[in-house]
Amino acid sequence: DGVKVDVLVIGAGAAGLMCAITAGQRGRHVLVLDHANKAGKKILMSGGGRCNFTNLGVTPAQYLSANPHFAKSALARYTPADFIALVEKHRIAYHEKELGQLFCDESSKLIVRMLLDECAAADVRVETSCAVRQVRKTSEGFAVMTAKGEVHADSLVVASGGLSIPSMGASGLGYELARQFGHNLLATRAGLVPLTLSSKHQEHYQDLAGVALPIAEARVGKRSFRAGLLFTHRGISGPSILQISSYWQPGDDLRIDLSPEQDIGEWLVAQRAARPAAELRNVLGDLLPKRLAQRLSELWLHSRPMRQYRDAELRDMGAQLHDWPIVASGTEGYRTAEVTLGGVDTDGLSSSTMQSKLVPGLYFIGEVVDVTGWLGGYNFQWAWASGYAAGEVV
Numbered sequence: 001d002g003v004k005v006d007v008l009v010i011g012a013g014a015a016g017l018m019c020a021i022t023a024g025q026r027g028r029h030v031l032v033l034d035h036a037n038k039a040g041k042k043i044l045m046s047g048g049g050r051c052n053f054t055n056l057g058v059t060p061a062q063y064l065s066a067n068p069h070f071a072k073s074a075l076a077r078y079t080p081a082d083f084i085a086l087v088e089k090h091r092i093a094y095h096e097k098e099l100g101q102l103f104c105d106e107s108s109k110l111i112v113r114m115l116l117d118e119c120a121a122a123d124v125r126v127e128t129s130c131a132v133r134q135v136r137k138t139s140e141g142f143a144v145m146t147a148k149g150e151v152h153a154d155s156l157v158v159a160s161g162g163l164s165i166p167s168m169g170a171s172g173l174g175y176e177l178a179r180q181f182g183h184n185l186l187a188t189r190a191g192l193v194p195l196t197l198s199s200k201h202q203e204h205y206q207d208l209a210g211v212a213l214p215i216a217e218a219r220v221g222k223r224s225f226r227a228g229l230l231f232t233h234r235g236i237s238g239p240s241i242l243q244i245s246s247y248w249q250p251g252d253d254l255r256i257d258l259s260p261e262q263d264i265g266e267w268l269v270a271q272r273a274a275r276p277a278a279e280l281r282n283v284l285g286d287l288l289p290k291r292l293a294q295r296l297s298e299l300w301l302h303s304r305p306m307r308q309y310r311d312a313e314l315r316d317m318g319a320q321l322h323d324w325p326i327v328a329s330g331t332e333g334y335r336t337a338e339v340t341l342g343g344v345d346t347d348g349l350s351s352s353t354m355q356s357k358l359v360p361g362l363y364f365i366g367e368v369v370d371v372t373g374w375l376g377g378y379n380f381q382w383a384w385a386s387g388y389a390a391g392e393v394v
């Protein structure tokens, strides 16, 4: 009894829809279920409403995973150019913002509409507001109990995403299904997320909320990202911090280069020659945002007129500003994180098809898998590529 399909996809997000389109185009009878009231909610809110749908510079090196080789095969077979061709076919205008990041000119709604139009053209059915209650393995495939009755499918694709932004429909269902079918799970944590500060640093810098550096370099160990930095009411954010947050773990030493594009020590020495009577804090205010320069001067630079500093002192000060030891205490967590690190261990999956090595016919794609990209369109490219890889074989 109940509905019978070839392929049931759980999750009408980026990965699930791409998988469904690809399978539908092969003539498979596909149903996509989502418990949210509409498809692609994260796509809609992505990229500030303009969806940074891919990145021209995608390589496997921009992904975090316990197995850094896992993503290679799928990324090579569905490239940014493939997705761009789809966007162009639908006449969606886009532009490159920076660093290869492609955004819609108008709205991310166009990307969701494009995916749903492709689903319709491939005879894929998409059912929203339909919760998945339980999944059983049967002799022929899978029986899935949903809010709207039982569905039988030969193949089951889990595309239910990660834990970030619970208010947008995120749930742990994908992880529960992985566990139910014997898959190993790697610890999950929030990624691409603002950092909170130690209570002392929070006290020192919280009233700087809103102050931004157009370019800073955030470093943890050998990993570094050069981009904007923003002070928030709870700590620090901006692209450099979001990027490094995926590599930072509690206890790790975080360093910020406050002016990575020039030698601050040499600049200070030159400033002393040019304006010996100026106070250090005012001079620094020409290099850094004024409120930050003021605060750093109060806290540890003890501002005096420039002529009172020796070369060595200015160079030492420069070195400190290139290696500012701000102490993070944690992250803002899944409430504001763009992605979830960790998840279904890739050891249990085929890298060319995303099929489970334990349960034939079961697939995991997208963010639920332990593959997480940098900020800048990499996460959607993984969703498209892993969705396509599974869609070709389900």
Ligand code: FAD
Residues within 6 Å of the ligand: 010, 011, 012, 013, 014, 015, 016, 033, 034, 035, 036, 039, 040, 041, 042, 043, 045, 046, 047, 048, 051, 052, 053, 054, 130, 131, 132, 159, 160, 161, 162, 164, 165, 168, 169, 170, 171, 172, 173, 337, 338, 339, 365, 366, 367, 368, 376, 377, 378, 379, 380, 381, 383
């Ligand atoms: P999702 O797109 O999250 O889709 C999962 C789907 O499964 C959802 O529709 C959900 O409702 C459904 N689901 C969950 N649980 C159940 C359940 N129990 N039953 C039924 N359905 C269920 N990445 C980029 O590359 N570029 C960007 O510009 C970008 N901006 C972002 C902005 C924000 C604010 C956030 C939060 C993320 C952003 N990301 C961006 C990351 C990107 O959105 C995700 O990596 C991507 O959506 C993952 O695709 P997915 O299909 O695996 O999961």
